Amino acid sequence: DAGVIQSPRHEVTEMGQEVTLRCKPISGHNSLFWYRQTMMRGLELLIYFNNNVPIDDSGMPEDRFSAKMPNASFSTLKIQPSEPRDSAVYFCASSRRHTNSPLHFGNGTRLTVT
Amino acid sequence: AQTVTQSQPEMSVQEAETVTLSCTYDTSESNYYLFWYKQPPSRQMILVIRQEAYKQQNATENRFSVNFQKAAKSFSLKISDSQLGDTAMYFCAFMKHALQLGNKIIFGKGTRLHILP
Numbered sequence: 001d002a003g004v005i006q007s008p009r010h011e012v013t014e015m016g017q018e019v020t021l022r023c024k025p026i027s028g029h030n031s032l033f034w035y036r037q038t039m040m041r042g043l044e045l046l047i048y049f050n051n052n053v054p055i056d057d058s059g060m061p062e063d064r065f066s067a068k069m070p071n072a073s074f075s076t077l078k079i080q081p082s083e084p085r086d087s088a089v090y091f092c093a094s095s096r097r098h099t100n101s102p103l104h105f106g107n108g109t110r111l112t113v114t
Numbered sequence: 115a116q117t118v119t120q121s122q123p124e125m126s127v128q129e130a131e132t133v134t135l136s137c138t139y140d141t142s143e144s145n146y147y148l149f150w151y152k153q154p155p156s157r158q159m160i161l162v163i164r165q166e167a168y169k170q171q172n173a174t175e176n177r178f179s180v181n182f183q184k185a186a187k188s189f190s191l192k193i194s195d196s197q198l199g200d201t202a203m204y205f206c207a208f209m210k211h212a213l214q215l216g217n218k219i220i221f222g223k224g225t226r227l228h229i230l231p
């Protein structure tokens with residue numbers, strides 16, 4: 001199994017630009033999570049999906065952030081327009097719902113907004 | 115809402131020593147799961163150990179064990195015979211029982227552990 005795959009691994013962009021982060025969950029996993037990690041706030045849950053449906057997006061910081069999961073094997077997190085305070089590591093994770101299985105994380109995308 | 119608190123931002127111990135990382139949590143749930151994740155400098159998030167709240171026996175995984183005190187809402191991680199490769203950030207995490215809608219996992223802010231040669 002390839003694990004959770006995130007792309008890109010690093011992203012550097014200028015303030016105001018649109019940023020799209022991508023995630024492919026582990027095949028057969030039906031829950032997908034987006035987390036943001038910063039020194040100040042630690043790991044924050046932004047949004048999660050069950051069976052491709054967003055369940056809780058209360059962690060999404062602003063309307064500039066949006067996430068989609070068009071099918072079971074792909075999700076995106078978009079920031080438009082990006083700001084320097086969005087700089088962080090963004091993790092995608094997946095799990096099998098109803099099995100109490102732990103999260104399997106991707107390697108994260110380090111986003112730098114200048 | 116559930117919260118997870120790790121009161122030790124950073125710790126250092128000598129190689130081969132035993133170290134205990136603290137974690138407390140707050141919840142009104144009776145059935146839930148607790149985890150410790152390790153994040154080495156590579157940034158990868160690695161599951162170290164998990165505990166089911168309905169099990170009284172403390173989980174162990176080789177050199178890693180937990181002290182789960184349900185009434186006190188405490189979930190500490192003990193690392194025995196620490197090794198240089200244990201140097202990492204350690205996160206404590208809480209998850210409600212998966213059969214409930216919304217099995218999201220909440221993380222503490224982490225403890226940075228340094229194993230010194």
